[in-house]
Amino acid sequence: MRSRYSAFAVGDVGWLLETWHPSTRPDELELDPTARWFRLDVLRTERGGPLDDQGVVEFAAHRRVDGDAEVQREVSRFVRDRSRRWLYVDGVPS
Helix, strand or coil: CHHHHHHHHHCCHHHHHHCECCCCCCCCCCCCCCEEEEEEEEEEEEECCCCCCEEEEEEEEEEEECCEEEEEEEEEEEEECCCCCEEEEEEEEC
């Protein structure tokens, strides 16, 4: 989760697509170049430990777009792939 937030903050589309589960990953991704991400709050987690193959993260990501503060809140689902790397599956606004 934190690495994906960092990728949004620095505009690393490649990492976002690489860490997205193939079943839900878009063919391409365009980020808003005016967004400036400045804080991530992890509000809740379910599972996602060293022995788990899936997990849930609820977060609030703070950004500024054209000078206006915004907060993106989401409950995201993740799964581990065969190499034991976490992949983002999907999320719903919270």
